[in-house]
Amino acid sequence: MIKNVDLAIVGGGMVGLTLALALKDTDIRIAIIEGAQCSPISDKPAARVSALSHASERILQRLGAWPAIAELRCTAYQTMQVWDQDSFAKIEFSASDVVQDNLGYIVENQIIANGLLKQVQQQSNVSFFQPNRCQSLAVGERETWLTLDNGQNLTAKLVVAADGANSWVRQQQQIPLTEWDYDHTAIVCNVEMEEGHHNTARQVFTEYGPLAFLPLDDHKLCSIVWSQQTDKAIQLLALSDAEFSKQLAVAFDMQLGRVTSLSQRQGIPLKMRYARDFAQSRIALIGDAAHTIHPLAGQGVNLGILDAASLAQELQQLWEQGKDIGDYANLRHFERWRKAEAVKMISAMQLLKDLFSGSDPVKKLVRGVGMNLAGAVPGLKHEVMQRALGLKGDLPKLAK
Numbered sequence: 509m510i511k512n513v514d515l516a517i518v519g520g521g522m523v524g525l526t527l528a529l530a531l532k533d534t535d536i537r538i539a540i541i542e543g544a545q546c547s548p549i550s551d552k553p554a555a556r557v558s559a560l561s562h563a564s565e566r567i568l569q570r571l572g573a574w575p576a577i578a579e580l581r582c583t584a585y586q587t588m589q590v591w592d593q594d595s596f597a598k599i600e601f602s603a604s605d606v607v608q609d610n611l612g613y614i615v616e617n618q619i620i621a622n623g624l625l626k627q628v629q630q631q632s633n634v635s636f637f638q639p640n641r642c643q644s645l646a647v648g649e650r651e652t653w654l655t656l657d658n659g660q661n662l663t664a665k666l667v668v669a670a671d672g673a674n675s676w677v678r679q680q681q682q683i684p685l686t687e688w689d690y691d692h693t694a695i696v697c698n699v700e701m702e703e704g705h706h707n708t709a710r711q712v713f714t715e716y717g718p719l720a721f722l723p724l725d726d727h728k729l730c731s732i733v734w735s736q737q738t739d740k741a742i743q744l745l746a747l748s749d750a751e752f753s754k755q756l757a758v759a760f761d762m763q764l765g766r767v768t769s770l771s772q773r774q775g776i777p778l779k780m781r782y783a784r785d786f787a788q789s790r791i792a793l794i795g796d797a798a799h800t801i802h803p804l805a806g807q808g809v810n811l812g813i814l815d816a817a818s819l820a821q822e823l824q825q826l827w828e829q830g831k832d833i834g835d836y837a838n839l840r841h842f843e844r845w846r847k848a849e850a851v852k853m854i855s856a857m858q859l860l861k862d863l864f865s866g867s868d869p870v871k872k873l874v875r876g877v878g879m880n881l882a883g884a885v886p887g888l889k890h891e892v893m894q895r896a897l898g899l900k901g902d903l904p905k906l907a908k
Contacts, residue, residue, distance in 0.1 A: 523795035524670030530820030563898020702765025
């Protein structure tokens with residue numbers, strides 16, 4: 509039996525669910541195809557977290573997903589401290605600088621996805637195919653055909669790839685990538701510290717890469733993202749918990765005292781990816797399927813949520829005008845818009861990574877002068893914060 513839909517979203521994670529939920533007030537027929545089984549939220553905090561910007565919070569608020577997120581483990585942070593190890597470079601950002609209650613929220617990815625899922629499950633225009641994976645994709649002039657691993661056949665006017673960095677849809681369409689290996693691996697885990705974090709996000713730039721301590725719900729618990737040169741990361745992952753804890757505390761300049769316990773460590777290889785096409789006839793890419801960036805500023809998920817809100821805005825407008833939502837000519841504005849925003853973020857992350865890598869004395873001097881200048885020049889720090897928080901920029905309506 510063939511099921512006919514208007515929009516097929518491949519990938520039911522945070523970005524794919526945001527897209528579906530942003531179309532809740534339309535009669536667009538949506539299919540969500542997700543390969544992983546839906547799992548309950550774990551009792552203990554998961555190591556994979558996101559730093560949600562004000563723009564992302566605003567989108568989730570307006571879509572009705574925020575209350576379910578906020579009632580669980582969701583930590584607002586009011587201050588962010590950034591410094592360069594072994595130099596005078598240091599800067600602090602405070603919510604009061606931009607007249608806000610906080611700078612954002614640290615939330616486990618599983619909790620964000622759960623909050624979105626609760627709302628999407630109430631939509632009458634959404635059908636779930638989970639756990640199911642796509643087996644084949646054929647693109648025609650007026651529609652696409654998808655075959656799932658359970659034998660189900662679907663037709664859709666538009667297929668959206670929200671299926672992550674190794675996107676199956678992108679590979680099927682043979683969309684080329686501009687990519688480079690950062691030669692970094694991010695070590696992620698949760699750590700309990702001797703001293704409380706005081707709802708402050710902290711990041712230190714070390715010789716081999718940045719180390720971030722992100723505050724969690726428990727006042728002594730932090731999620732760490734330690735981006736290290738891959739050979740160094742492999743050595744750190746091989747250490748015992750006790751030895752790893754010692755090296756972690758030293759790299760963090762003992763800012764929160766000793767590490768008293770830590771969860772299982774994971775190593776995540778880091779690559780920059782940028783798809784040549786964010787849209788083709790009957791196909792659109794959002795989130796990590798379209799781009800991946802270095803996590804040093806925690807903007808990856810925010811970029812993906814903005815992709816989803818932007819695409820939803822474009823599709824709703826096309827739908828209301830009676831236009832074909834899968835025609836490439838009608839998707840060009842979305843593609844230009846989001847490619848431009850992704851390039852800005854990729855360039856900024858690469859600049860920061862290059863500037864803060866290594867221990868060259870000249871680079872250390874430049875870092876020190878630059879950080880102190882950013883904190884001292886009137887309006888400069890404010891501008892940086894406004895953009896990082898999603899208070900300025902080319903934003904979709906849901907984020908304004």
